[in-house]
Amino acid sequence: MESALTAFASDLNLPPGSGPLAAYEARVAAGLLSRDPEQAKAATRLDRLWRELPGYHPVVRRPKPKGLFGGLKARLGLEGGAPEAPRPRGVYMVGQVGRGKTMLMDLFFELAPVEHKMRVHFHRFMQDVHKRLHDMKRAHPELTDPIPPLAHAIAQEAWLLCFDEFQVNDIADAMVLGRLFEYLFADGVVVVATSNTEPQDLFQNRPGADAFRPFIAIIQREVDTVVLDSPRDYRRGGMRGMTTWIVPPGPDAVQELDSIFMRLADGAPIRPVTLEVMGRKLVATVAAGPVARFTFADLCGRPLGAGDYLALATRFPALVLEDIPRLGPDNFDVARRFIVLVDTLYEQKVKLFGSAEDQPDAIYQKGEGAQAFERTASRLEEMQSAAYLDLPHLS
Ligand SMILES: Nc1ncnc2c1ncn2[C@@H]1O[C@H](COP(=O)(O)OP(=O)(O)OP(=O)(O)O)[C@@H](O)[C@H]1O
Numbered sequence: 001m002e003s004a005l006t007a008f009a010s011d012l013n014l015p016p017g018s019g020p021l022a023a024y025e026a027r028v029a030a031g032l033l034s035r036d037p038e039q040a041k042a043a044t045r046l047d048r049l050w051r052e053l054p055g056y057h058p059v060v061r062r063p064k065p066k067g068l069f070g071g072l073k074a075r076l077g078l079e080g081g082a083p084e085a086p087r088p089r090g091v092y093m094v095g096q097v098g099r100g101k102t103m104l105m106d107l108f109f110e111l112a113p114v115e116h117k118m119r120v121h122f123h124r125f126m127q128d129v130h131k132r133l134h135d136m137k138r139a140h141p142e143l144t145d146p147i148p149p150l151a152h153a154i155a156q157e158a159w160l161l162c163f164d165e166f167q168v169n170d171i172a173d174a175m176v177l178g179r180l181f182e183y184l185f186a187d188g189v190v191v192v193a194t195s196n197t198e199p200q201d202l203f204q205n206r207p208g209a210d211a212f213r214p215f216i217a218i219i220q221r222e223v224d225t226v227v228l229d230s231p232r233d234y235r236r237g238g239m240r241g242m243t244t245w246i247v248p249p250g251p252d253a254v255q256e257l258d259s260i261f262m263r264l265a266d267g268a269p270i271r272p273v274t275l276e277v278m279g280r281k282l283v284a285t286v287a288a289g290p291v292a293r294f295t296f297a298d299l300c301g302r303p304l305g306a307g308d309y310l311a312l313a314t315r316f317p318a319l320v321l322e323d324i325p326r327l328g329p330d331n332f333d334v335a336r337r338f339i340v341l342v343d344t345l346y347e348q349k350v351k352l353f354g355s356a357e358d359q360p361d362a363i364y365q366k367g368e369g370a371q372a373f374e375r376t377a378s379r380l381e382e383m384q385s386a387a388y389l390d391l392p393h394l395s
């Protein structure tokens with residue numbers, strides 16, 4: 001199965017076998033990300049781990065060899081089998097919000113050449129751990145310690161565990177974590193995590209903190225901490241707070257859309273982008289990095305369809321749309337296309353910046369399908385909200 005990121009990597013003409021650093025650099029070069037030396041440093045560390053992964057197999061713990069010869073063979077290293085590659089050290093990325101930790105981890109995860117890998121929100125993972133411990137105790141009341149077999153089962157499911165938002169707020173989690181991770185590491189699992197808290201500060205200044213220290217020591221022993229100290233919160237510095245719907249069109253609106261376009265392009269060169277849609281070509285003549293710019297007539301005044309809009313919506317995280325007119329019964333077909341366009345943009349979480357003759361709910365009030373337009377208007381309103389502007393694009 002081709003993942004979004006390998007598809008993306010081939011989009012950017014990355015040579016096959018490119019790692020997270022190359023993928024990161026390519027995204028920067030394409031104008032999809034701003035250049036950030038702190039992120040490049042973290043990507044370099046992840047790249048090292050990525051290089052260490054091929055051919056790595058977790059060590060299967062064997063019972064100790066029995067008898068005189070077994071012991072001797074073990075001491076002489078004659079137990080058979082290839083020598084085991086050392087387990088690569090994991091990476092714990094820590095920093096304030098919006099620094100790109102999750103973005104980098106996801107980039108790494110997609111490219112990680114590991115047969116069994118899992119990327120999970122840490123909170124979800126711990127819920128699952130408690131549930132499985134509970135089920136094991138119920139099914140095997142004779143089991144005095146379910147943690148080692150659970151760790152073993154997890155290790156078989158995933159040699160590489162990527163945890164988003166590692167944090168410990170719960171005494172029940174704190175009680176389990178130390179031993180669980182001791183066994184996971186012993187079973188050869190490689191751990192990558194993002195967090196807002198440095199390992200030594202996890203679960204501190206509260207009852208039970210002392211008992212938690214061994215876990216901190218395990219993390220520090222097994223995993224490298226990489227601090228992402230970018231000066232910028234990319235989430236905040238993103239589109240939140242930007243004007244999205246400008247009334248009316250005209251020279252002022254054009255100027256404002258120019259500056260929105262430049263800000264979204266973030267230095268990327270303006271050049272046409274050609275998309276393949278079912279064997280046809282669809283050209284975005286004005287595009288730069290993550291943003292494309294069209295007039296309303298370009299997109300809705302021509303016989304384009306859902307496939308065209310989907311291709312645009314998956315390729316571009318942001319769209320500038322100029323001169324959205326008020327529509328009436330005479331242009332119901334144009335209105336229908338606009339409805340499909342907005343639905344598609346909304347579903348892919350594309351951020352829309354437009355100039356229009358009126359507010360969304362006044363764009364199409366009379367004509368075939370005007371009722372369906374009520375939902376479109378409501379979506380257009382929602383697409384102006386800070387919450388929507390914060391959503392990640394679905395590509
Ligand atoms: N260099 C960059 N240029 C442009 N956008 C970026 C850059 N780095 C990250 N972003 C974007 O900023 C947003 C926040 O990034 P991300 O979610 O990875 O942050 P985070 O460090 O995980 O934050 P949190 O601690 O809140 O989870 C995302 O939409 C991401 O794609």
Ligand SMILES: [Mg+2]
Pocket residue numbers: 101102103164165194
């Ligand atoms: Mg994050």
